[in-house]
Amino acid sequence: MSLLECHSLRRLPWIQGLELQLDAGEICVVRGASGSGKTRLLRVLADLDPRDGGELSLAGRACEDYSPQEWRGCVLYLHQTPVRLPGTVADNVTAMLELSAQRGKPRPELVDLNGAQPIEELSGGEAQRMALTRALALAPRVLLLDEATSALDREAARGAEARVRTWVDAGGAALWVSHDEELVGRLRARVLELQ
Secondary structure (H helix, E strand, O other): OEEEEEEEEEEOOOEEEEEEEEEOOOEEEEEOOOOOOHHHHHHHHOOOOOOOEEEEEEOOEEHHHOOHHHHHHHEEEEOOOOOOOOOEHHHHHHHHHHHOOOOOOOOOOOOOOOOOOEHHHOOHHHHHHHHHHHHHHOOOOEEEEEOOOOOOOHHHHHHHHHHHHHHHHOOOEEEEEOOOOOHHHHHOOEEEEOO
16 A cells, blocks of 8 residues: 655755655665755655645645644654653653654653663664654654664664564555665665665
C-alpha cells in the first residue's frame, strides 16, 4: 500500500520534478552529494518548507487536506540535531506524547537511556537515541530521518536501525538520509539518488 507519494515535486533550485512513492513496510535511503537537497527534500515532505510545485499525498489524501499539525504528526521529520525540551529524558518523551494528544499510549521503552537523566547532560548520540524513542512513541505513518544516527557508535546505530526496521515491518515507512554506504544492505532498503 502506498503511504507517501509526490509527483512533479519542486523546491527550487534543489528539487525539480521529483517522483516518489514510499510504500508501507518500506525504507528508502536518500543519497547525494552535500548540497544536493537531501535535507531540503525531507523538510518539504514534512511540510516544514514550502513546495514550488507538485503534488504531495499521504495514503491517497493530499497534503493540503490535512492541517499542518496533523500532517507533521503523520509524516514526522527527525533532524540529526534533536530538539531538547527542558527536564529529563523521560520528561522529553512524555511531553511529546502530551503535545500530540496521545496520552493514552503506553510510555515507550527508553532502551539503554536513563529516564531520570537531565536532558542537558546527554551526549549527541544519547540525544539522537532519545529523539528516535520520542518519534516512535508518536506513532507516525512515515519517518523522515536526516542522519538520525550520525552521532552514534556502531553498536548503538545498529540498535537504532533495528528499532526502525521493526517499526517499518509493522506497517510504517521511512525515508532515511545517510552517508553510510552499508545502510541500504543492513536495512533491506532501496536507494533514491539526488543529483
